[in-house]
Amino acid sequence: MRLHVHPTPEDAATEAANLIAAQVTDKPSSVLGLATGGTMEPVYALLRDKHESGLSFADAVTFNLDEYVGLSGDHPQSYRRYMQHHFFKHVDICQSSAYLPRGDIPPEEASEEYETLLQKFGPIDLQLLGLGRNGHIGFNEPLSSLASRTREKSLTKSTLDANSRFFNAGERQPTTAITMGIASIMDAKRIIVLAVGDGKADAVAAMIEGPVTSMCPGSILQMHAQVTVIVDEAAAAKLT
Ligand code: F6R
Numbered sequence: 001m002r003l004h005v006h007p008t009p010e011d012a013a014t015e016a017a018n019l020i021a022a023q024v025t026d027k028p029s030s031v032l033g034l035a036t037g038g039t040m041e042p043v044y045a046l047l048r049d050k051h052e053s054g055l056s057f058a059d060a061v062t063f064n065l066d067e068y069v070g071l072s073g074d075h076p077q078s079y080r081r082y083m084q085h086h087f088f089k090h091v092d093i094c095q096s097s098a099y100l101p102r103g104d105i106p107p108e109e110a111s112e113e114y115e116t117l118l119q120k121f122g123p124i125d126l127q128l129l130g131l132g133r134n135g136h137i138g139f140n141e142p143l144s145s146l147a148s149r150t151r152e153k154s155l156t157k158s159t160l161d162a163n164s165r166f167f168n169a170g171e172r173q174p175t176t177a178i179t180m181g182i183a184s185i186m187d188a189k190r191i192i193v194l195a196v197g198d199g200k201a202d203a204v205a206a207m208i209e210g211p212v213t214s215m216c217p218g219s220i221l222q223m224h225a226q227v228t229v230i231v232d233e234a235a236a237a238k239l240t
Helices: 009-026 038-052 079-086 107-121 156-167 182-186 198-209 217-223
Strands: 002-006 033-035 061-064 065-067 126-129 149-152 176-179 192-197 227-232
Touching: 002 009, 009 033, 009 038, 009 126, 009 192, 009 198, 009 227, 038 192, 061 079, 061 107, 065 079, 079 149, 107 149, 107 176, 182 217, 192 198, 192 217, 198 217, 198 227
Parallel strands: 002 227, 033 061, 033 126, 126 192, 192 227
Antiparallel strands: 065 176, 149 176
């Protein structure tokens, strides 16, 4: 694992966006693995700017990590809507090449369909990952099988609490999601993990310096040959 520590969250997001832009410049038909969440919002803002300055995503194929079960792609809290809002609608990506698991069909069917698509278009050239406070990657919560592939996962209380900020009062928050599995993620040729803020410091330390364990799904990334972890100083605070 390569570790890059930046003074600020903005610097960390800038490096992540630069790596994605370089990947697409080198290989316009790249298959990109994408993530949602608060950490990624500045990354997509920077990529939108780069598109304004000429970077094209027209030939890229994208696969998002996860989607809530029970939400259709046009639901305001769906991850497809997040991606539309923060990225897809602002750039020249071909909408039919921008894949997310489907939350509006039976989860088993959606999972199988997604794995088939991943096998067809993969391997992912560059996978962008965030990190949960509990060490999750995608929605592979602690105790997920390290050999898992795309499937429905129940979200832990820690994840539900962390993500409740995205839901309005009274709005139903889904308790399960379809997520690429840990083995599906490990198939990527190259992986970037972006984590910022002191809330991620324990998870970052466990991911990089702890044992490889399903208790911290991010720790499996120690077994991948091409991982860059990009953090700010706050997220790096508990590294020895
Ligand atoms: C999102 C995802 C999650 C998030 C993680 C961090 O698609 O797969 O693993 O990356 O929960 O979320 P934020 O950035 O909101 O702290």
